[in-house]
Amino acid sequence: MGEHLDAEVIVVGGGPAGAATAWALAREGVDVLVLDRAKFPRDKICAEYLSPQASRVLSDMRVLDEIEATNPAHLAGMRIRAPNGHVANGEFAANHGFHGFRDKGLAIQRTILDEIVLRGARTAGARVEESMRVTDLARNGSARVSGVTVLGADGLRRTLRARYVVGADGLRSVVGRRLGLVRTSRIWPRRIALVAHYRKVKGVTDMGEMHVDYDGYFGIVDVGDGKMNVAVVVPMSRAKEIGDDKAEFLERWIGSRPHLAERFVGAERITPVRATGPFAAATRRAWSPGAALVGDAADFFDPFTGEGIYAALRGGELLAPYLVEALGRPGKDEGRILSGYDRARKREFGGKWKLERIVGMAIAYPYFLNNAAKVLSQRKDMADLLVGVAGDFIPTSVVLSPRFLFNLFISPAFRN
Ligand SMILES: Cc1cc2nc3c(=O)[nH]c(=O)nc-3n(C[C@H](O)[C@H](O)[C@H](O)COP(=O)(O)OP(=O)(O)OC[C@H]3O[C@@H](n4cnc5c(N)ncnc54)[C@H](O)[C@@H]3O)c2cc1C
Structure with a gap:
C-alpha cells in the first residue's frame, strides 16, 4: 500500500449515525476521523423524540448521564388522534411482558443531544473536524473509494485518504449519491x-x-x-x-x-x-468497495414512524465490527464481509421497514387509519404493543402477524 493515509476510516457526518460509528470504531483502536460540514452545536430538523431503546445505546456510549443532566423530557408513550377524532393511547410500560431499557423515551433538543453524542465519540478517541464539507469521493485506479474531497472553512479544497469512507451524512447524502446506491420510489410518500x-x-x-x-x-x-x-x-x-x-x-x-x-x-x-423534505429514500445495499452507509444516508422513510435517531445509533453499532474485520483483512473478502453488514441491517431493521410502509399507507388512506384508531381506542393492549414496537423493544413480528393486522385494519369494516 505505502500511500499516505489521513485516517484508517473517515466518517462523513457527525450526527447520531456518524458519532455512534466513530465511537464504536475508536473503542476498537481504529484511527477514525469524523468530518462534518457544520459547527456544533448544530440543529437538525426533527421532532426530537427518542425511543426507550435509544437510551441503551447512549448508555453504552457513556453519554446518557450527561444527556439526563440537561433536563430533557421523558415520554411515557404516544397518543394518536385519527381524522375521525378517535384517540388511541399506547404506553411503553404496559402489561405485555416486554420491557425497554427504560420505561420512558427521551425528548430533547437536537442542538443539545447531537453535541453530547459527538463528544462521546471524541472521548473514545475519534478525531472530529467541524466546518468541513465533503463534496466528492476520491477513488484510486480501480473504482474503489480511497478518500474524500473536502472543502474547509478556509475555502480550500483538499483530498483526504482513508481505507474506508463511511457516509453518515444524512438525507441527501453526498456519499450515497456519489456511490449511486440511493433509490427513491414513486409510490413512496413525498x-x-x-x-x-x-x-x-x-x-x-x-x-x-x-x-x-x-x-x-x-x-x-x-x-x-x-x-x-x-x-x-x-x-x-x-x-x-x-x-x-x-x-x-x-x-x-x-x-x-x-x-x-x-x-x-x-x-x-x-x-x-x-x-x-421530501424524505423517503433507501439503498439497494449499504456498501461499496471502500465505503459504507449508515443512518439516514442508508435509509429513511417518514417522520411518522421514523425512529431515525435509534436507527442511526444502532446502525453505527452494527457497522463498526464489519469495518474492523475488513480493515484486518486488506484486499481480501471485502464483499463477503460487508454483505454481512447488509444482512445484519435487514435482520435488525427489516420488520420496521415493513411496518413503516404499512403505517405510511394507512396515513395516505385515512379510511384504514380511522378504522385502526377506533380499534386502538378500545384495545389499549394493542396500542401498547404498537407503541412498544415503535419504541424498538418489542419485535415487529408481534404486530406484523396476520391476526394483529386483520384485527387492526380489516375487522372494524365488518363491525361498521
Ligand atoms: C421532520 C422530521 C422529524 C423527525 N422526527 C424524529 C423523531 O422525533 N425521532 C427520531 O428518532 N427521528 C426523527 N427523525 C429522523 C431523524 O432526524 C434522523 O433519522 C436522524 O437525524 C438520522 O441521523 P444521521 O446521523 O443519519 O443524520 P443527521 O442527523 O442528519 O446527521 C448528518 C450529519 O452529516 C452532516 N453532513 C451532511 N452533509 C455533509 C457533507 N457533505 N459533508 C460533511 N458533513 C455533512 C450534517 O451536518 C449532519 O451533522 C425525523 C426526521 C424528520 C425529517
Missing part, C-alpha cells in the same frame, strides 16, 4: 415537514402526540426546558402553497383545527419555522 419550537402550549403531557388529518399530520411533544416541538407534515404537492411564509402555513394549520387552536391560545413560537 412529504414536506415544517418544524418549530413553542412555549406555553396547553395540555401537553408526557405522551407524545400525533394528530393525523386528511391532508397531513401534526405532532407535538415536550422537549424539556419548557419548550415544545411542533411539527406538521404534508404532501410535497403543497410546497408551493407553503411558499416563503412557513410560519403562516403552520399557524393556519393549527388555527383551522379547533382541537388544536384552543390549546395554542397564549402560546409563543420561539424559533423560526424550518422546512425539510
